[in-house]
Amino acid sequence: MTEREEDKLAGKKAEEFLQVFKKGAEFTQDLLKENERLRYRLLQLEEGVRGESGGAEDSETVRMRLRIEELERQKDEILGRIKQVEAENHDFANRYIDIENENNMLANLYIASYQLHSTLDFREVLQVITEIVINLIGAEEFAIMLLDEKTNKLQAVVAEGLDQREIPSVGIGDGIIGQMAKTGENYFIDDMEGYVRDFGHPLVCIPLKIKEHVIGVIVIYKLLVQKSRFAEVDFELFTLLAGHAATAIFSSKLYSESERKLSTIQGFLDLLTK
Amino acid sequence: MSTYKILIVEDSPTMRQLIVFALKRIRGLTIVEANDGVDGLKKLSADRFDLILTDINMPIMDGLKLVSLVRNDPNYKAVPIVIITTEGASEDRERALALGANDYITKPIQTTQILDVAKRLLNITI
Numbered sequence: 001m002t003e004r005e006e007d008k009l010a011g012k013k014a015e016e017f018l019q020v021f022k023k024g025a026e027f028t029q030d031l032l033k034e035n036e037r038l039r040y041r042l043l044q045l046e047e048g049v050r051g052e053s054g055g056a057e058d059s060e061t062v063r064m065r066l067r068i069e070e071l072e073r074q075k076d077e078i079l080g081r082i083k084q085v086e087a088e089n090h091d092f093a094n095r096y097i098d099i100e101n102e103n104n105m106l107a108n109l110y111i112a113s114y115q116l117h118s119t120l121d122f123r124e125v126l127q128v129i130t131e132i133v134i135n136l137i138g139a140e141e142f143a144i145m146l147l148d149e150k151t152n153k154l155q156a157v158v159a160e161g162l163d164q165r166e167i168p169s170v171g172i173g174d175g176i177i178g179q180m181a182k183t184g185e186n187y188f189i190d191d192m193e194g195y196v197r198d199f200g201h202p203l204v205c206i207p208l209k210i211k212e213h214v215i216g217v218i219v220i221y222k223l224l225v226q227k228s229r230f231a232e233v234d235f236e237l238f239t240l241l242a243g244h245a246a247t248a249i250f251s252s253k254l255y256s257e258s259e260r261k262l263s264t265i266q267g268f269l270d271l272l273t274k
Numbered sequence: 275m276s277t278y279k280i281l282i283v284e285d286s287p288t289m290r291q292l293i294v295f296a297l298k299r300i301r302g303l304t305i306v307e308a309n310d311g312v313d314g315l316k317k318l319s320a321d322r323f324d325l326i327l328t329d330i331n332m333p334i335m336d337g338l339k340l341v342s343l344v345r346n347d348p349n350y351k352a353v354p355i356v357i358i359t360t361e362g363a364s365e366d367r368e369r370a371l372a373l374g375a376n377d378y379i380t381k382p383i384q385t386t387q388i389l390d391v392a393k394r395l396l397n398i399t400i
């Protein structure tokens with residue numbers, strides 16, 4: 001074969017190879033396209049399947065979800081109501097306690113007042129005041145001091161838990177007791193803990209007043225062991241005693257004096273007429 | 275309606291009135307008052323009581339003596355007794371309970387306290 005013939009053959013073979021390669025490339029292109037198409041189809045089918053069964057589930061789920069939401073709302077409402085009822089209950093319990101305390105206080109005041117004005121006997125009035133201070137207030141050591149108009153000094157007429165002779169008389173304006181008798185103000189010691197009895201410095205001093213006129217004082221030196229502090233009712237009782245004990249003492253004194261005078265006059269009359 | 279009879283033994287008229295006031299909230303209640311232990315025993319023997327409330331410090335016969343006499347008498351030994359006293363020491367309480375008192379209340383009292391104890395010992399639920 002000549003060189004020219006050889007060149008011609010080589011060119012033909014290259015042409016044939018290119019043809020085959022071109023066809024191979026086209027075939028590959030087709031395969032790729034087909035593959036792409038099938039994948040798209042598969043995706044479509046998958047979505048279709050999911051869509052079909054998923055739609056049925058959704059309506060049930062939605063119904064359930066709405067129901068849950070409704071129940072949650074009802075639960076919150078019920079919990080809210082329970083909280084409200086609990087708060088109301090708490091409020092009622094507190095109000096019940098308040099009413100009971102009020103009832104207790106009114107009972108104490110009513111009975112103290114009733115007893116103070118149940119007699120016109122001076123000694124009995126002092127006995128009632130003593131009972132009130134022991135039983136209703138809870139004092140163990142105290143004294144009732146009355147103003148002696150002649151000496152202008154406060155003198156103990158009742159001593160409970162104490163020796164009456166030991167209690168010194170007090171001039172108006174002298175020390176805490178004398179000052180309270182002068183001003184008519186109630187005195188309560190600042191700190192009851194660790195208090196040691198001092199006749200000049202009581203735990204409590206309550207002036208007994210008719211309007212602004214002080215006729216005596218109640219001085220407390222010791223409370224009962226179970227009584228550690230004063231309650232609201234005690235302050236009310238002190239206020240009641242300050243006024244009502246004073247008028248009860250004053251009226252009983254007037255009454256006994258008028259009784260005495262009456263019997264003296266009666267005695268004279270008897271002498272004159274016999 | 276069942277009726278209850280309570281005996282109050284207390285020398286202070288003020289305290290008696292306060293106790294009566296507290297107990298009046300119990301329906302169908304009859305209250306008998308005595309001034310001291312001897313008076314209390316006399317009134318106890320004249321009637322049937324459901325409850326006794328007694329003070330300790332009283333003239334003639336004190337409340338502790340009354341408790342021991344009541345507890346040793348077969349006629350009244352079952353009647354519940356409540357002490358209402360100024361004596362707040364724990365040994366006083368223990369002595370009273372050892373003698374047979376059912377409860378021990380110290381003065382000053384709260385009216386509800388008396389009412390609650392009385393209701394409990396009388397088995398009143400409302």
Ligand SMILES: [Mg+2]
Nearest residue numbers: 285329331332
């Ligand atoms: Mg007594």
